Amino acid sequence: MKHLPQINLFYWALIISANTMGETAGDLISQTFNLGYGGGTIALITLFLIALIISICSNSQKPLLYWMVVTLASTAGTTISDFISRSFFHLELGFTENEGYTFGTILLTAALLFIFGIWKYHSKTNTIENGLNKRTEFLYWIAILTSSTLGTAFGDLLAHNTPLGFEGGTLLLLLLLSVVVGLVYLTKISRELLYxxxxxxxxxxxxxxxxxxxxxxGMNLGNINASLLLVVVFIVVIATGQLTKNRQFN
Structure with a gap:
């Protein structure tokens, strides 16, 4: 059985950093490198599946491999979401781009609920706390990929279909995240559900x-500059977490 990395402040800082980096890197690959949403999705899904197979075949949880799969899932999720919302619903089916974000969000929400249903059918225990076998690890990473894709679609929905925009959407989501954090400390709600x-x-x-x-x-840094900046932030967060961990054992 494999266990997730320790779920603490640094874990969530890395998750948010990886997701932000995945958004800019996905746009970099599909737009700046001109692979398109379809080509970018194929390339990134291939890399994700290779990393996923290596992770599942590994006998122990390797932090570097774990965060590599998280980042690839986030990056692939960005291009998949854009392909569904913009290429499929907008260009192929003729809906407006804003309608594409709405339909994409609904479709991906249903897909994620379906994956969770399969997961609960195969595993009756709290796998986030008790560990993952090969089957539940596969479902875990598919759920991460799907939630990454859903996150991009929902983020676009908030930014483009509401008055909140990018900044207001981010603030609202951070507020909702703080509510979930509060529930962790103040209630006995399932930790797997809150996770x-x-x-x-x-x-x-x-x-x-x-x-x-x-x-x-927003800041108009562009895909290349923003991606480079976020890589630096990601490395700094990892280094800070490792230094803090080392000091605790000294």
Missing amino acids: WSAIILTHPIGATMGDYLTKPE
């Missing part, structure tokens, strides 16, 4: 933050 609630919220947070960094409506 996935937080995971689902961190993906659109990363999507809206990434768009705020890259788009003209």
Whole structure:
């Protein structure tokens, strides 16, 4: 059985950093590198599946591999979401781009609920706390990929279909995330339910933050500069977490 990395402040900081980096890197691959949403999705899904197979075949949880799969899931989720919302619903079916975000969000919510249903059918225990076998680890990563895709679609929905925009959408999602954190400390609600609630919220947070960094409506850094900045932030968070961990054992 494999256990997740210790779920603490640094874990969630890395999750948000990876999701934000995934948003900008996904746009970098599909837009700046001109692979398109379809080509970018194929390339990133291939890399994700390779990393997923390596992770499942590994006998122990390796932190570097874990965060690599998280980042690839977030990056692939960005291009998949854009392909569903913009290419499929908008360009192929003729809906408006804003309607594409709405239909994409509904479709991906249903897909995520379906995956959770399969997971609960195969595992009656709290696998987040008790560990993952090979089957539940596979379902865990598919749920992470799907929630990443949903997060991008929902983040776009908030930013484009509501008056909140990128900045307001991010603030609202951070507020909702703080409510989930409060429930962890103040209630006895299932920790697995709260974990996935937080995971689902961190993906659109990363999507809206990434768009705020890259788009003209935000800081207008562009995909390349924003991606480089977020790689540095990701490394700093990892280094800070490792230094803190080392000091605790000294």
